[in-house]
Amino acid sequence: MPVHRTAPRIHRRDDLGRRLAMFGSIASVGAAIVGGVLTAAPSSARTSEPAPAGQLSVVELFTSQGCSSCPPANANLVRLATRPDVLALSFNVTYWDQLGWKDTFAQDAFTRRQRAYQRGLGNDNVWTPQVVVDGRADVVGGRMAEIEALITQHRPFAGPTLRFGESSVGLAGGTAPAHPADVWLIRYEPRPIDVPVARGENGGRTLPHAAVVRDLVRLGTWDGRTVGYRLPAASRQGLNTAVLVQAPGGGPILAAARS
Numbered sequence: 001m002p003v004h005r006t007a008p009r010i011h012r013r014d015d016l017g018r019r020l021a022m023f024g025s026i027a028s029v030g031a032a033i034v035g036g037v038l039t040a041a042p043s044s045a046r047t048s049e050p051a052p053a054g055q056l057s058v059v060e061l062f063t064s065q066g067c068s069s070c071p072p073a074n075a076n077l078v079r080l081a082t083r084p085d086v087l088a089l090s091f092n093v094t095y096w097d098q099l100g101w102k103d104t105f106a107q108d109a110f111t112r113r114q115r116a117y118q119r120g121l122g123n124d125n126v127w128t129p130q131v132v133v134d135g136r137a138d139v140v141g142g143r144m145a146e147i148e149a150l151i152t153q154h155r156p157f158a159g160p161t162l163r164f165g166e167s168s169v170g171l172a173g174g175t176a177p178a179h180p181a182d183v184w185l186i187r188y189e190p191r192p193i194d195v196p197v198a199r200g201e202n203g204g205r206t207l208p209h210a211a212v213v214r215d216l217v218r219l220g221t222w223d224g225r226t227v228g229y230r231l232p233a234a235s236r237q238g239l240n241t242a243v244l245v246q247a248p249g250g251g252p253i254l255a256a257a258r259s
Contacts, residue, residue, distance in 0.1 A: 055085060055156070056085065056086065056087045056256045056257070056258070057085060057086050057087070057133060057134060057150075057151045057154040058086075058087045058089070058133065058134050058135065058244065058253050058256050059077070059080055059086050059087065059088050059089070059131060059132075059133055059147065059151065060089045060090075060091060060131065060132045060133075061073055061074070061076075061077045061088070061089070061090045061091065061129060061130070061131050061141050062091050062092075062093055062110070062114045062117075062126070062128055062129065062130040062131075062132070062141075063077075063090060063091070063092055063093070063128055063129045063141065063209075064092055064093050064094075064095075064096040064097075064103050064106065064128050065092065065096075065101055065103040065104065065105075065106075065195060065197050065200070065202060065207055066096030066097060066099050066100065066101045066102075066103060066197075066200040066201055066202065067096050067128045067129065067201065067202075068201035068202055069128070069129060069142065070128055070129040070141070070202075070207075071202065071205065071207055071208075072129075072141070072142040073128075073129030073131065073140075073141025073142045074090070074129075074141075074207055074208050074209055074210070075208055076131075076141060076142065076144045076147065077090055077131075077141070077209075077210045077211065078192050078208050078209075078210040079144075080147070080210075081192070081210040081211045085151075086151065087242055087256055087258055088210060088211045089186060089188055089211050089213050089242070090105075090188075090209055090210060090211050090212045090213060091110035091113060091114065091213050091216075092104075092105035092106040092107070092110060092209075092212070092213075093106055093110050093111045093114055093126070093128060094106040094107070094108055094110070094111045095111060095126070096128070096200075096201075099200050099201065100199040100200035100201070100203070101197055101198070101199045101200030101201075101202070101203065104195055105195075105209065105212050105213075105214075107216070109216050110213065110216065111126075113216065113250075114126045114130065115250075116249060116250030117130075117132055117135070117138065117250040118250070119249060119250050120135070120247075120249055120250025120251050121137075121138055121250065123138070128141070129141030129142060131147050133147065133150040133151060133154070134150075134154060134157075134252065134253050135246055135247070135250070135251060135252045135253040136252045136253075137150050157174075157253065157254055157255045157256065158174060158175045158254060159174045159175070159177075159181065159222070159245045159253075159254030159255030160172055160173050160174035160222060160245060160254075160255050161173045161174065161255070162243055162245070162255055162256075162257035164241070164243075164257070164259040167230060167231050168228055168229065168230050168231055169183075169185075169219075169228065169229055169231060169243050169257075169259075170226070170227070170228040171183070171222050171226065171227050171228070171229075171245065171255070172226040173226075174224065174254070174255065175224070176223060176224025176225075177222070177223065177224065177247060177254060179247070179248060180221035180222065180223040180248070181221060181222045181223075181245050181246055181247055181248065181251075181254055182218055182221060182245070182246050182247075182248055183218070183219040183220050183221060183222055183229060183243065183244075183245055184216065184217070184218055184219070184243065184244040184245075184246060185215065185216075185217040185218075185219050185229075185231055185232070185241070185242075185243055186213055186215065186216055186217075186241070186242045186243070186244065187213070187214050187215035187234045187235065187239040187240065187241055187242075188211045188212060188213045188214060188239060188240050188242065189209075189210075189211060189212040189214065189239065189240070190238065190239070190240045192208055192209060192210045193208075193209045193210075193212060194206050194207070194208055194209075195207050195209060211240075214234070214235055214236060214239055215234060215235050215239070217232060219231075219243075222245050222254075240258060240259075241258060241259040242256065242257065242258040242259070243255075243256070243257055243258075244256050
């Protein structure tokens with residue numbers, strides 16, 4: 001199966017327990033909110049348990065409904081999204097939209113994310129279907145054996161432990177990065193979606209999509225210190241939530257958790 005690539009000018013992480021405790025009521029009364037960053041006193045309010053450090057492999061698929069090579073990659077992500085050790089995310093890009101079919105999930109922000117990986121991974125250009133694992137390595141999305149091999153090579157993240165509140169996330173512990181890392185909020189569809197495509201390279205086909213990303217929001221940065229962020233409302237109801245801590249410029253993922 002050929003890999004779709006575009007031409008130039010496209011027509012492409014002292015006492016961790018004590019530090020985490022401050023987030024027990026991060027969204028409760030008494031929390032101070034300044035520009036989305038939260039500080040709070042310890043409380044008995046209940047939050048989710050800390051995500052086990054480094055257990056999730058983050059598998060990002062860059063795909064398009066207008067790319068004839070993408071359906072096998074979409075199907076692979078449908079399978080990967082069922083694995084408890086994988087955070088699967090589908091980012092639909094915009095640069096195939098002019099070829100007869102406008103992707104129903106594509107956003108410019110997703111194309112920009114892939115462009116950042118182009119620079120971070122040292123690729124000549126962006127292409128679909130591309131799978132990026134842990135922000136460290138990429139592979140053609142249709143090659144399941146190679147994707148699974150990269151997942152097998154996953155090592156625990158060195159970034160902060162993430163703890164979710166009702167509408168907040170706290171970051172504590174971990175090894176301070178050389179440069180402040182980006183903190184990304186991701187909202188994505190909890191179930192696979194089938195999309196009938198009427199025109200373009202996949203015209204007449206119904207394509208499966210799993211873990212379709214709807215919202216990608218940069219909350220701020222993490223420099224090794226304990227910090228918390230308020231989570232903005234999702235663009236629609238029923239979406240799942242994940243947070244990534246990532247070296248800037250399309251660099252490696254330092255921490256990942258889903259609520």
